[in-house]
Structure formats: structure tokens, C-alpha cells
Amino acid sequence: MKRSSAIRRAVLAAAAVALVVTGCTDRTGGSGGGSGGGGGGSTPQSPASAPASAGSDGKPSSPAPSSSSAAPSSPSSSSTPSSAKALMKDGDENEQVRELQARLRQLDLFDRAPTGFYGSITGKSVAAFQERRGLPVTSTVDAATWELLLSLTKEPTADELKPSTTNKLDTPDPRCMTGRVLCISKESRTLAWMIDGKVVSSFDVRFGSENTPTREGEFKVEWKAREWTSTIYHTPMPYSMFFSRGQAVHYSADFAARGYAGASHGCVNVRDRAKLAALFDQVKPGDKVVVHW
Template sequence: MHRQRAIIRTLGLAAAVALSATACGPQGSGAAPAAPSAPPAGSSPAASPSAGDDKPGEASPSASPSQSPSSSSSPSPSQSSAPGPKPLMANGDESEQVRELQARLRQLKLVSTAPTAFYGSKTTAAVRTFQSQHGLAATGSVDEATWQKVQGLSRKPTDEELRPPTTNEVDAPDPRCMQGRVMCISKESRTLAWMIDGKVVSTMDVRFGSENTPTREGLFQVEWKAKEWTSTIYHTSMPYSMFFSQGQAVHYSSDFAARGYAGASHGCVNVRDKGKLSALFDQVKVGDKVVVYW
């Protein structure tokens, strides 16, 4: 019993230390993590996403005699039927091939937003429209026939088409953005819209965390602000920080301004237009809503 209590106390202390840091900074910046320090008064601790959890219901199969089929049993039709071919790209995928698909669909005037490399609802709808136009099964997923048709009717995208420097078109606001003062942040269009009572006041391009350090989605509020701030883990500058979910914040990123979507944050919402963010920082108040959605 004494040993169990000691383990619990040790784990509790380790968790408290891990949750106390503001962990944002550009991926691949080369800065080695330092020992975390506590955020200023009024801030919330930063939670680290866990990696390696099994998906619910996906237990490892175990071989037991009672589970082995007898030699006289025959498989049911549902067991013997082979699954159909897996689509090349489908809703929920994220890859450079998806980025190319989106750039080609943009050439064909089926999407207007800049490529994001994430296959979301807009890409699904555009693919379904393309398939309907060309006599293909309108599944919204890209199979081999659809991909060949898209490639045949478009040209190989340029680097600028894959990662355009221009401002992204703002996505339709999430319903939670339609009341009050809200930073409405769309992961699909990679935009931030500052909205007051359903009216868009200003917009700007944003960048998010990588697959291993994702930006949290949901309804939040601005917990605290800092015009000048430095990551306590990565020692990178985070000007105009507006913290909304423990250690995650909206802030200016010189790395985003320089490299664009070739990089990623460690979970924060990066903004590359310093002038726009400076003006927004002056308007946003602690307690204002933040909505992050696909």
C-alpha cells in the first residue's frame, strides 16, 4: 500500500510538471525542448496528447481452441466475400497526394479554396460533383478510375498552385460562431475569421499543428493574452499570443510567414500576417469565444 501511494504521488508530480508548459513553436525549428516552467497567473496547464492508444474495440486477437473453426464448418457468405478495393483517397485522409488532387480540382473550378492536403467535406463534395459530371460512381472518394480522369483533364500543379501565397477563401462559419465575439477558426480552409454577432470583421490565413501535435478542436475562450511571449519549451518567439486551450494559442509565426504551409506548429494556431494579428490582438478580450472546427 505504501509503495502504491508513492507511485501515485510520483506520477501526479510528473503530470503536473508536464502540464505546466506553453509548448508551441514551429516544427523542425531545431530547438531542443527545455525543462518546462509554470505559465503566468491565470493561465491553464498545457495537456500533452497521448500517442499509441488503441482504438476502441480493437483488441488484439487471441487464439483459443474454442475460437478455431472446425474442419466441417463452412464460412457464411459475409465471411467469404472479399472487401472491395480501398480508395486511393477518401474523407479524413491527409497527404501530399490529396494536396495535388485539390490543386487539380481547383484548376477544374470545382473548389475555390487553397489546397490544405486534408480530405474534408469540401473535397468530398467536389469529387462527387466531378464523378457525376463524368459518368463515374458518385462516391465522393477517389478510386483509380476517378484519379486517372482527374489527371487527364488537368495539368500537373505548380509549386505555387500547391502552396499558394494568396489569402485563403474563408469557410462557412460554424454555427457556434454566429453569436457574440468569436475567433472562428476553420481547419479545412485554414482561415481565422474575427466575428461579432455573426458579422465577419476581419480574416487571416492560419496554420495548425502536425498529426503528432494537433491543434485541439472545439469551443473555447481566450484565457489570457501576452503581446510578447516566448515558448517555455522551444524558446521560440510567440508575439501577440492569445491562449485559448491550456498551452495552445493564436499567435504570430515568423516561420509561417517565411515557409508557409511547408511547416507546422506544435499545436498553436499560427498567423503569418503580423499587421492583421496586431489589430486583432487589440480588439480581442479575455473571455471572448474561440471555435476551432473542420
């Protein structure tokens, strides 16, 4: 009995410690309208552990396809939307998608920085290209679409693939249209501070890596800290607005310095300190946070 009581006390003490751990990761587990824990029980990474070769969405980059090797042979003229194999489609995320977006941007068909993620915005851009060039409009990239795009554009430069320019806001998620909301889009890599459906201010943001993802879903600002240091990674997190078990919106000096070459440990990083300081003063605990694609 004494041994059982000692074990029970030890478990309860460990749980109490876990509840106060903060710093862009989830050490408590559980549910919460997200895509999974940011850190789980994995060994903490060092503050600068995000690989220099990480993609602009914070995930490790695959080797960028060359124009010559990436283009498959043309299908026969009898190919139809139902029979043509999709090389890139909704939900894909890789460096070939980033090249696709950069090439579409050269033709003024993609009006934001490439993200490497094939979502609805990319699908609409592909459909517009296909319609303009007389191809079957499928919103997916088959061999004919890819080869024609390669012939009409030049190989993207490093700056075109990962520009440092401000991102264009995504169409707000329906959940962002009422009340006071931090509306955060993973596809456009933006945060819009919205009140009753109107954008008050906006920011470039970056997210967690594949191993420490930023959770998606609807949350609330739980608490704020003007000055905070991660209790896990021991790195500064100024203007933190916590919304999901240790994950927060906060300023990142690393994001300001390296841009999308790095990633967070699950938090939503902002690189404009002055603008975030103004936002911090406006946001109140209880305000809605929506993280979506």
C-alpha cells in the same frame, strides 16, 4: 512516514511547475474538448524542428504520386457506386489528396489552396466533377474518376500544390454563429474573427504537426500577452491569445517566412503581424474559440 511525506511534497511541487508551462504544448495532460495533448511528456523539439518536407497542414509529406503511377487501371463499364473501390474518401490526408485538389482547382472546381485533407469541401468538388462528366456521383474518388481527372488536367506544379495565396474562408461552424468568436477551420486553414455571425476580419493560419497537434473543440480565451516567449521552446510568441493549456493563437515569424513548409508545436500560427496586432486589441478574455475541421 517521513519518506512518504517527502515523496508527496515532491509530487505536489512538480505539478505546480507544470501548471505554468506555456508554449504551444500540453504538459499537464487531462481533458478539455480537444484531440489530445500537443506535447505530452515527449522530448521538446527545437524551434525549427518542423521538417522542411512537411505538408501544408503541418504533417510529414508522403512522396507525391506521379500521374503515371498514381492512376490505377480503369474499372469495367459495369462498375457502380456500390462496387467501385474508393481510392480517396472523406477523412483521408495525404499528398495524393493534395494533387486531387490541385487538379480540381485547374478546372475551377476547388476554390482554395490545397490542404491534403479530404473533407466535405473536397467531397463536394469531386461530386461536381462527377456530375459534370456523367460519372456516378459518389463524392469519393474511384479509379474511373481519377483517370478521367488525370486526362483532363496537367500535373500540378510545386506552386499549385502549395501556393502562398490567401485561403478562402470555410463555412462557419454552427458554434461560431453567436457571440464573439475566433472561428478556426483546419480544412481551409483560416481564422475568422466573428461577432454575432458576421465576419469582421480573417487570417491564414497553420497548425501543429502530427506529433504536436492543435486541439479541436470549443474553448475560451483564457489570457493574453502582447509579448511572450515560449517557456518550452524559448521562441517568441507575439500577440498570444491562450485558449487551451498552453496552446494559443499568435504571430509566427517562421510561418511568415516559410509558409506551410513548417508547422507549429500545437499553436495556431498567424503570418500577418499587422492584422493580428489589430485583432489582439479587439479580443477579450472570455471570448469563444472554436477549432474545427
